[in-house]
Amino acid sequence: MKVLKALWGLIVDDGRMAAILVLNLVGASLIFKLTHFGAVAVLMIWMGPVISLVVAVEHQLRRKKPGDPS
C-alpha cells in the first residue's frame, strides 16, 4: 500500500489538475475516434496542459487570498 501511495504521489499531487488533464485527453481521444477531426484533437491535446496549469495556479492563488476561508 505504501509503495502504491509513493508511486501515485510521483504522478499526481494536485488531483484537480490531473483530473482536468486526463478528462481533456479522454475528450480528445473520443473526438478523434468518433469524428476523425484530427485538428480538433491536436488542439485539445495542446490545450489540456495549458488549461489544467491555469486552473491549478489560480486555485493556489485563491487559497492565499486574504479572508478566504478555504
Next chain:
Amino acid sequence: MLQWYSGLSSLLGTGVELVEALTIILAVGVVRGWKGALTGAVTAVGVLGALVVIIGAPLVNIIQIPWVALFVGIIMLLFGIRWLRKSILRYSGLKSLHHEEESYQEEVERQRRILSLPSDRGGRVAFATTFGATFLEGLEAVFIVITIGTSSHTMTDAVAGAVTATIATVVVGFLLRRPLTKVPENTMKFIVGIMLTSFGAYWFGEGLLVPWPQKDLSLVYLVASLLVLSWILVLRARAQLARFHQTIS
C-alpha cells in the same frame, strides 16, 4: 533533435533528484559515519539501475503498440506537469523554495535525536535512511529515463544523461562534502517539467495517431506555448500576491 531532448531531460532530472538525495546522505554520513550511509545509497542506485533494465528493456519492444504509447504519454504528461506546476508556484512565491542547507540541518538534527534514543539501532538506521532517500528521489529519475527514453527511441541517450548526472553529483559531492546549495534546482525542475509535459502531450497524440502539424516540429510549438504560459502565470501570481500583501499591511 530527440537525442539531445532525451539526454538533457534525463541529465537535469536525475541531477536535481540526486542533489536532494546527496544532502540526506551527507547529513547521515556526518552524524553516523560513512559506512552505513554509503552502503544504503549505493544499494539504492543498484536497485534503481535494475529497475531501468527490468522495466525499460521490455518496454522498448512494445512502445509501438498504440495503447502502450498512450499510457506512457499520459504518465509522462502527469509527471512533467507536476514538476512544472511546482516550479511555477515556487517562482511566483506561492510555495517556498527548496533549500538544501535547511534540509541538511534538519536531517542532521533528526539523526542526532535518533542517536540519543536508547532504542537506536545504529548502522541499520543510517542504511535505511540513505537507501530510502536515494531510492525515492532516484525513482523520479527512473520515471524520466524510462518514459522519455522508450518513447523517443533514445534509451541510450536517456541512460547516458542519467549516468552523467550521477557521476557528476557523486564527484562534486565527494570533493565538497557539503550540500550543493548553488545548484539552481527550481530552474532545472522547470526545464524538465516543460520538456516532459511537451513530449508527453506530443507522444500521447502519436499514440492516438493524430496528425501533428509539421510532425516532430510541433514540439517547438508545445514548448514555446508552455514557456509563455508559465511566464504569464508567474507574473500574474506575483502581482496578485503583492496586492494581497498590500491589503494586509
